[in-house]
Every structure is written in C-alpha cells, then in structure tokens.
C-alpha cells in the first residue's frame with residue numbers, strides 16, 4: 001500500500017470522535033496489505049458534480065462513465081481486493097479512457113477545432129503516464145495506492161473543466177449533442 005499521501009488517512013482522530021467515525025474503524029490486513037475503511041470524503045471522491053458538465057450529453061455520459069469506473073477501482077482498493085482484480089479494474093478504466101479520447105478527438109477534428117493538436121497531446125501524455133503506472137504495478141515495483149486515484153481525479157477534473165470546455169462552442173456549432 002502507498003504512503004497514504006493525499007488519501008485522507010493521515011487525518012488526526014480526536015479523542016472525542018464518535019464511535020462510528022473512521023477513527024474507530026480498525027484497519028484490516030488482506031493479501032498482506034493493510035486496509036482502512038474509507039471515510040465519507042473518500043467515498044465521495046468520484047461522485048459526479050454538475051460543474052463537470054460540458055453541456056453536451058454524449059460527452060457528459062462518457063465523462064460520467066470514467067468517474068464510475070474510477071469509483072469502482074477506488075471501492076475495490078478500499079475493500080482489499082486482490083492485485084489481479086485491481087489490475088483488471090485499472091485496465092477497464094484505461095481502456096475506456098482511450099475510447100473516450102478517440103471519440104473526443106474525432107468530434108474535434110470534425111468540427112475543425114483549432115486547438116486539436118494541443119488537446120490530443122494532453123490525452124497522449126495522460127495515457128503515457130497511466131501506462132507507466134500499469135507497468136510499475138504489473139512488475140510489482142509499486143502497490144496500487146490511493147495516490148494513483150488522486151492523480152487521476154485531479155487530472156480528469158482539470159482536463160474536463162479546463163481543456164474539454166474549450167472545444168464546446170466548436171462542437172455545438174456542428175450540432176454535436
């Protein structure tokens with residue numbers, strides 16, 4: 001398991017914490033790794049927010065699927081699933097990300113989007129990074145940790161709310177819905 005950086009696990013527990021809080025939940029050991037029950041914040045990590053919407057239904061649907069797949073991986077990590085299952089879920093997320101990027105790129109090209117090359121380069125950089133992570137995980141060099149998910153969440157949020165938003169007027173002009 002990772003060092004818990006950014007995972008919320010380092011939150012200090014007060015002595016007055018309620019009996020149902022995460023502070024009282026005992027960690028469990030599975031597959032030789034320690035797992036702590038997720039806090040409410042962690043469970044909400046991949047919840048869809050209206051602010052993510054690009055106001056194009058087909059693309060919002062794909063973005064929601066990305067968040068759903070990431071939430072599934074997050075939940076599997078929290079419940080101590082085996083490395084094989086985590087690798088499978090991570091792979092589903094990566095495969096769907098590729099499908100989404102390809103569809104987005106096709107739409108941007110069809111709309112003669114002027115920033116197409118820079119946008120595609122961002123997609124490619126993310127895919128290179130996640131492939132690296134997959135390799136490291138497969139080689140047993142690193143354990144799948146919440147750091148991976150924090151990285152993905154931050155990347156997705158930044159990309160969807162920044163880079164993706166910029167193509168919206170061009171796609172809408174081509175009646176993409």
Ligand SMILES: [Fe+2]
Nearest residue numbers: 063104160164
């Ligand atoms: Fe996107």
Ligand SMILES: [Fe+2]
Nearest residue numbers: 104159163164
């Ligand atoms: Fe994109």
